[in-house]
Amino acid sequence: MNASRGSRLLWLGLGLVVLLVAFMASLGIGAKPLPMDVVIESLFGTLRGPEATIVLQSRLPRALIGIFGGAALGLSGALMQTLTRNPLADPGIIGVNAGAGLAVTLGFAFAGITQPYSLFAYSFAGALLTALLVHLISVKGAARPDPLRFVLAGLTVGAMMSGISSAIALLQPHVFDRMRFWMAGSLDVGDLTLVLAAIPLICVGCILALALARSVNALEMGVDTAALLGTTPVKTQAATLLTVALLSGTVTAVTGPIGFVGLMIPYIARWAVGPDLRWMLPFSFLYAAILLLCSDIAGRLIAVGELRVSIVTAFLGAPVLILLARGRMAGRAALR
């Protein structure tokens, strides 16, 4: 399944072009459609007025978090899937989203948080603590990192955390009311400063991910081989987990949980550019961003009053996954 260098570069170039188009479309399409020249002039600050306000205040944060949020989800999915050698690994599956959800529920219920920034902090802390907890549980008493153990621990921790969240929410209707909206992830953040705070964190995550690519690649060959190749598996695993938590915790903090991008894009990446993380990561960055932006645009077009992007991604991603499961993956016995 090793693609040639030329076709890999072609994929990346194509991705870059499509991403630019999607970005511009995301700024132009919506309840009030705007022509391209208006969008461009608003971006460069040469146009003032209500249309520029729409572009800069409402659509720009949305498009930016679409790009960087999507990229973060794609990268964390690619890292997790390669690290655990498990095509089902995804921030949602290893419980990170559930951990962020529990932290936010606790914040709503007991700390009475209202500020977006405190929401951000709670969600990030929840994601990070959950990732660490899952990691510690999966390596405790194990002679070597075991992917199946890891996914089982993640599923278990995730299920417990969402159970506790719903117990808290069900006892307090006002918490339940806020949680049901937060849990339906949306890009409609409407606050550029929040997005601008998230972008540097995501960039740090991306750099860490690229730096880790080689060691995680080695780890995919098996722990023993990886150790022979001069990496330290346990350290790699811990560093990767931190990166995943940073990436997915940040994006979840801003948008709420968005599923399927991190699960689906790495599949496509593996098919298009092969299993080498050094190629998979840039591919996932571009195409996950495209997927999230396009899903958001589709959500604006499909339904009156907008369909939330997490719902669109699920409906887009699930059939693709089903097709993949029926075709390409049929012979693959990745879960033992």
Next chain:
Amino acid sequence: MTLLHRRTLLLGSLDGRFNARVQLRHVIVSSLLMVSALFLAVFALQLGTLPLTLDDIVSALTGRAAPRITMIVVDWRLPRITMALVVGAALGTSGAVFQSLIRNPLGSPDVIGFNTGAYTGVLVTIIVLRGDQIAITLGALGGGLATAIVVYLLAWKEGIQGFRLIVIGIAVSAMLTAFNTWLVVTGGLETVMSAALWGAGSLNGMTWSRAVPSTVACVAGMVLCFGLARRARILEMGDDMAGALGLAVTRARLWLMVVAVMLVAAATASIGPVVFIALAAPQIAQRLCRTRSMTLAASSATGALLLLAADAIAQHLFSPLSIPVGIVTVSVGGLYMLWLLMRDL
């Protein structure tokens, strides 16, 4: 003595028409689990706003107590405890069959989307159709069964393969979860909360009129499962070996799947989705029996014990607040799974 529990008992009639190989350890473990479940049941009967003594319980069950006590024990507490035992056993059994069929510890009715589908059915019934209790039960059954059928058909490709089934189950569940989220965001707060309470799984307000049909359905399903158990164990040897031994592989797998799904359907329709029992009970049972193979009796006993304990906690731990049992099963079952994971896998 140390080797005694490793003995295999060969049971059978002299003409060879009935015979069975039974591990002594399985028998001991299953019996111990069942006895503990019964003890716990008697203990749970005593718990409540009005604490009762063992004498009260015995006299109430034999009909010699004051009518008030009899009503509390027989009409209020007993149906709830019976349902906890029966539904727990049903979930444990179906989980064991699923995991054996899919040959994967993640293979449980939770994973192939049954519960999510049932929840979708209930949300549609409550939010869109505004149905009553019977409609809700039917909605849960319809939603769950339709989802299971869709997942099975989508996963069908010259037979069923475990990994493909799990992936497609996850995909379909994710889609339904998204649809559920959309319904939850659009509905009014009160209707949505009543649906969410169902979705958390609860034994609150259980009556005999609800418990009896569910019990009959669950017990029937379990009997069928035990009848098909031998086929499942042959399937565990691998399709080729099973075929060589004269088993119609595809048909056996289909029937086992149908019966296991029916069991979950009966359980979920009775008390709402109670996750984790079907996932955790077979795992716990396998470790107690020290085997990698399917252990139906031990799994069902573990399931019953787990659900009963969880319900007792749900009812009394935060008294007077009574939380849905599903939340406790997630926490208790989850903690136990984590402990197992940390110890060995």
